[in-house]
Amino acid sequence: MIPLPIDPRLPEVVDAIRNHRSLVLVAEPGAGKTTRVPPALLDSGLLGPEHPRVVVLQPRRVAARATATRIAEERGGELGEEVGYLVRFERRVGPRTRLVVATEGVLTRQLLDDPGLAGVGAVVLDEFHERSVHSDLAVALLREVREALRDDLILVVMSATLDAEPVSRFLGAPVLRVEGRTFPVAIEYRASDGAPLPDRAAEAVLDVLRGPEDPGDVLVFLPGAEEIRRTARLLEPVSGRGDVVVLPLHGLLPSGEQDRALRPSDRRKVVLATNIAETSLTIDGIRTVIDGGYARFASSDPSRGLDRLELGRISRASAEQRAGRAGRTAPGRCIRLWSERETRGLAPFDPPEVRRVDLASTVLTLHAWGVADPKRFPWFEAPEPDRIEAAGSLLEQLGAVEPGTGRVTPIGEAMRALPIHPRLSRLLIASQEAGIAELGATAAAMLSEKDLLGRGRDSRGRSPDVHSRSDLLVRIDLLREAERAGFSPSRIDPRIDPKAARTVSRVRDDLLRIADRRPARLGAGASDDPEEALLKALVLAFPDRVARRRGIGDPSGRMVGGRGVRLDPESVVREGELFLAIDAREDRRGAGRLELRVRIASAVDPSWLLELFPGAVRREEVVRFDEARGRVVGLAVESYRDLALREAATGSVDSARAAEALADALSPRAEDVFQADEAASRWLSRVGFLRRWLPEAGFPAFDPEELAEALHFACLGKRSEEEVRRSSLVPMLQGRLMPEQLRLLDEEAPEAIEVPSGSRHRVSYEGDGPPVLAVRLQELFGWTETPRLARGRVPVLLHLLGPNFRPVQVTDDLASFWTTTYHQVRKDLRNRYPRHSWPEDPWTAAPEAKGGRRRT
Known part of the structure; x- marks a missing residue:
């Protein structure tokens, strides 16, 4: 050795x-x-x-x-x-x-x-x-x-x-x-020029191969099989030479092809690999590593099901591991296809999977281990509670564990014995029960592996009018055709990725071998309609993915849980009110889009839900606010979980329930409702003024939550938004103040102030500025001091109006105005408005109410 x-x-x-x-x-x-x-x-x-x-x-x-x-x-x-x-x-x-x-x-x-x-x-x-x-x-x-x-x-x-x-x-x-080997590895950096990663990787390989001396074999790290395929195509000119062989290495390849990349070769090897070559594997002869800096990581949202691979930057630890592949047997070099500065921004380690993948299999294992509450299990590093809860909820819906106890059911034990995700094991078991094991295994293999319809390949073929009950049925037909053609690229449908199809076929056969070893089947009997049996099995595997279209023929809909979904244009599932959003994922092409894009869907007959999940279908009378009509309506609703399936008007609505539904609907915009009411808006401004200037009085903030509470009282006895807006809203606000606060509001922030003419004029409390009183100058003769509010802390800002009701002066010091500015105003205006009073001494002159005549 x-x-x-x-x-x-x-x-x-x-x-x-x-x-x-x-x-x-x-x-x-x-x-x-x-x-x-x-x-x-x-x-x-x-x-x-x-x-x-x-x-x-x-x-x-x-x-x-x-x-x-x-x-x-x-x-x-x-x-x-x-x-x-x-x-x-x-x-x-x-x-x-x-x-x-x-x-x-x-x-x-x-x-x-x-x-x-x-x-x-x-x-x-x-x-x-x-x-x-x-x-x-x-x-x-x-x-x-x-x-x-x-x-x-x-x-x-x-x-x-x-x-x-x-x-x-x-x-x-x-x-x-x-310590490891002491052979040094020289690190080189090549910052991205904006070209696609396969192009840059291929160019780096060509530079190495054009070198003056043979530095040994080359290992190129790429994110996935697609990038490997594209890079290999760019390297076809050199791979055709007798002295160089280009070999892929990734998890989708058959073991024989994987072994070929690992074994020594009599030709210089260029191995194009995913991160499976990062650790453990020793590929003899590697002297140069070209690192693309990316990998695909398993990741899942707790609200969704199966994991998916997402592209991301590798960690510094991974970069070191990759570079070390070049120094196993002799000095080597590592070409990193990014800048040296970017290395400092890499995470130290990759995040653990337990914090980013679906935990349904793991939680099922823990329940089978005897753990009633997985959140209390002594994890090495505990995942977030919501991930554990989401996994537990899914397992209950799949029938794998008993609700509340966590006890594994017979179906759960059968699911646990299969080395696939619980969803797919439930699909396989249900298919066995219906006598369609091969169909179920094919569907499970398709959902566990890369889609055999390559990206951009349209599942509808040439006809835009092709309809089917399931996108999986289309794929199953295409797989059968590919198998009959021996997966030959020249003989199969151009929509098919031949390598992906071959992988699906192999996994299907493996699943069938495992399924056949099950000691007993939980059901019996072959189905009269194998395709319908498969669609029912899919519903059992994806009970949380049932969606209802928004309208006849509408590709968008709402899924169980409330998430919006939209069928991909490739989908052939165009009829029926309900469908299964099997492959639902974020659509990153539409910025800000809230809907999930569904590439693989399957039709659902409403009767299946009652047949398969009788406890999840309920009928009840509900009271709901109809946004289009702006009023509360009564409905008889049939629902599957939280998804409404059918609705019919009932006519009568209980008064208390109507008020509650109306209040719930209007509460999110309670602030708009009160501000739209002129009296309520002015009242809230007065309270806000005293809250700023008399903080010791403890006036409430009337934030959105408090306004929503007040709005609940305004909805009593009403059924429409219009009724609420027509009603008097100020009493609903007044009821939230103490008697002393109401007294202070009237005294220290009055709605109006009486002026010397005997008239009362409204005070404006808008914004954060001082209160404003707009009044004709003639009405203030004899008033020597500016009024002050909030216990004398804030002077009123007077807008002194001329006979044309336009301001001639703005002041919060009336005494100074009479002394310094009034005489100039009098001089400017008395000839223009001779019928109005312009006394020489405003201190002692009688105030003139609106419409008064000049006294001689």
Whole structure:
């Protein structure tokens, strides 16, 4: 075997495990931890005869197969003998297998079937820094097993870039750090010029291949299969040469094609890979890494179901892992397709999956483990409560757990045994019950894998008039055609992505094999209409995705839960009032759009809802505000969950319920209602004035919430918005003041002030300025002081009007006006308005009411 940096430290690793039965091992890339530590445990003598097996957990199937193959080769054996692997849909183990490399979900199912892990003496969680939801769950379950059943069980957590202290505290394990290879990796940066990533990646590859000397093989990190395909097409001129081979490496490829990218080649390799090549996998001969800086991360909104992959920037830890691939066997270089400045903006680590993916499978596992309330489970890192609640709610709707108790139902036990999302396992079980297992497995495979209709391929074909009850039925027909054509690109429908179709076909067959191993079926009998049976099974799998169109033929609608949805133009589901929004996602092309875009839909017959979910369909009489008519109406409503299916007017409406519905409808715009009423608006302005200037009096703010409460009283005995607006609203506001506050309002912020002429003039309290009194100058003769309000704290701003009722002066100092300015005003205006009084002494002159004649 090739010596690796971990080799001289293996005795230290074994001693630490012997003393503590656990260890957190942080070993740099290239140290050899993945292939050397598990065999060292086998040979250490620490495993007893009752539990002689070592299980190594890998987050990816490709890495699991490659790791098992490498260890078997180094130990001179065949896969399936001493060393084997277990991944979804594939197993290479035998009766003498002692070292099993498995994906994390496989161990979780084994724990549920056998919590004592009979025969397993050690579990190694490799690449723990990736923080998959399965690894987080596994480490928490394994800790419970050690504490309750198996204190002899050895736990080892390994990673190259891991914040070791949290997991060390969680397990009570020591930390051991091992250096990796010392080969240097030169880092180069190439800032983006705005070109698409595949173009920039291909250009970087060509630059490397044009170099003066052969620096070895090239590994290019790209976000996904589509980017890999586009980059490979750009590199076709060089891949056709005899000395270079371009090989893809991603999770959708068959294992044979994946192995081809990993095996040594007699030609110079350019491996185009997703982040599955980031850790664990060693691709011999790599001397240059080209890093696009992006990956697709599993992510889900708690209000939705299945996870989806979203494009995002990698973390600094991932960038270091990727660069380390170039320095495994010799000095290398890493070309980063971004600027050095951008590196500082990368997150230190990738966020753990438990905080961003759908938790339905995880919560079902916990319920099966006996956890009644998953929020109280001792997580390694707890997810947000709303994610746990959303998962629990979905499981109840799927019939997997009993509401309230969390007890797993027989259907839930059957779902748990299938290595797919609970929605899809419910679909598969329902299809078996209806005798359409193949149809159900095909639909489940399509929904779990990449859509076989490539982006931009129209599912309607050439005819815009094609209708169908389900977009899945169209895809199933296209898949059958592709299978008959052997998936040949030249013979299949151009709408089909041949690789995606081949993957769907393979996953369907795997699902059928697993389904056939179920010991008993929960139902029986073949359906007379297989397609209708499939559509019913889809409703059972997506009970929260039922949507109702807004109108006949309208592509938009409202889904259970209140979210707006819109059928994609590609959808062939154009008839029927109800449909299932199976593939509903944000439409990022429409800024600010609140609707979800539905690419895959399926028709729903209303009678199915009552048949499948009798407890979720209810009939009741409701009172509702009709926005179009502006009034409360009574309706007899049939609803599925919170989605109205049918409505019919009832005529009579109870007075109390009408008032409540009216108030609920108007409360969000209560402020507008009161401000539109002139008397109420003036009254609120007076209160606001005293609230500013007499804070000690404790006047309420009359914010939107308080106005909404006042509006409730205004709605009593009324049925329409017009009735409310015609009624007197001021008493509803006055009732919210104390008697002393009402007295202060009348005295210190009066609605009107009596002036010397005997007339009363309204005071304006608008805005934040002082109160304003607009009055004809002649009415104020003899008034020597400006009136003051708010206990004398605020002088009134007088707008002194001429005979034409236009201001001749604005002042809050009347005495100064009489003394200094009045005489100039008198001089300017008395000849223009001779019939009005212009005395020389305004201090003693008699005030003149409106319309008075000049005295001689």
